[in-house]
Amino acid sequence: AAEVVDVIHGTETIRERVGQIQLAARKEVMNLVKAPFFSSGNMTDDAVIDRGVRYRVIVERSMLDGGSPSFDEVIQARAAGEVVRIAESVPLKLFIVDHELAVVPLLGSVNAAKAGALIVHECSLLDALIALFESEWEKAMPFVTSAGGARSAPAIDDLGAQILSMLLTGFTDQAIATQLNTSMRTVQRRIRQMMDTAKAQNRMQLGFRAARLGWLDAEQDGS
Template sequence: MLSDVLGLSPEEADSYRVLVSVASVTPTALAELVGCDILQVSRILGRLEDRGLVARSLGDATRFVAAPPAAALRAPLIQRQNELDRAQLELDSLDEIYRAVTLGRGATEVVDVIHGTEAVRERIGHMQLGARKEVMNFVKAPFFSSGNMTDEAVIERGVRYRVMVERSMLDEGAPSFDEIIQARAAGEMVRIAESVPLKLFIVDRELAIVPLLGSANAAKEGALLVHECSLLDALIALFESAWEKATPFVTSAGALRDAPAVDDLGAQILSLSLTGLTDQAIATQLRTSLRTVQRRLSQMMDTARVHNRMQLGFRAARLGWLDADQDGS
């Protein structure tokens, strides 16, 4: 934080934090506290002194004291806030211009073509970082994304993530089960479908990217960037319809509502079972034995008082074990 606000190096920020915590200190003692050599600390103290963050002790000029944090940080914070306010005004102005231009686009201007894999990845990454409300994503083989399934920093800002994965991708391991667990832990909602109609990435219901899928090398060719128009509305409606039909994917017992005596492994086995994976495929995904999977499923069938996996799926749905409202918890 100090580095961001004051433009300090990590070593300078650490030294100032130490100085704040002591009455006064010599360069030698500070060097020991921050783990730097005396020459480096002397340079750090000189830069902090130039910035008005430290001063020499009145009683002993060989010792240094920190300037009061409130006095030292208030002016830079006010300056940074003013810069952010000006940037926000500029952003609002540019957004108004963009929306005005978008509304005036002709039929041939609502869809742009992005050429090249890297250009598509970069655009998806920028769209994720700029998301304000929601990211909606169809994931279909071959795996083609800007990196991780989820940007945790974006989720921390309150952006909702909904990702629907084609079931065959679980067999192929891309994304891996570990990636899905990490995404769910970060707050992403994940559902599994037997098939996904197309690759799709929608941000804030304002922009969509549709990677081109016409050939074996389609992912390398580029994608369509769809602006606000009836086509985007149709893509959003397609996502919502498919989302309602897909199976919620849970990775912890806490996401199962009213499911008795089910731990995290049991929740994962149940979730994968309901997507249609075989017992062996489930065992492979979870790095456990086939016997363990079969035993756990048998226990859950006994609990639900059913005789086969299909009945278990119906019973779990009826009891609300995989309730859609719990999908994002």
């Protein structure tokens, strides 16, 4: 039904439509991110955030492994006001604005001749997509890039927060070192220091103790 679902074709058409929908947002943008990106450029639109629009984004971890988006882009997005969580995988690419409209790609192909997407208006299908996003949001790991929200001493610094956040998201020591432009030795030394401070016997226990100490406070990601 045309009043419920529209179909658009072509990579550039999809990018333009997503951009238009994003600019028209009034309250909230919800995004499940899988490769390839909906559009190039920043993960958020600063002008939209400046209007008070909330961004909640779940990024599939393999994208960070591949450097798209880069860790620096995630830091910039969070600094701009975006709330980012990381998931081992997400079921599909999805872009929802104001609980009123969703964009769902039909194919993962980057081939402009084959690419297509559904524009879903308010209906039971949109309700199901919103519920899917919220379910994935609850399961995804908060991605913290700053130690500023730690509730109690002893606190960790920003680098410690970044290493710990990536560690708990499933990154290897080498991947963390690559993303943070540091050495694996430095990463391992910092993890050991955090384990000693938290009195954790292993890395799994470190995650539990870090939560108890407020090092990765959920309040930092808007929860």
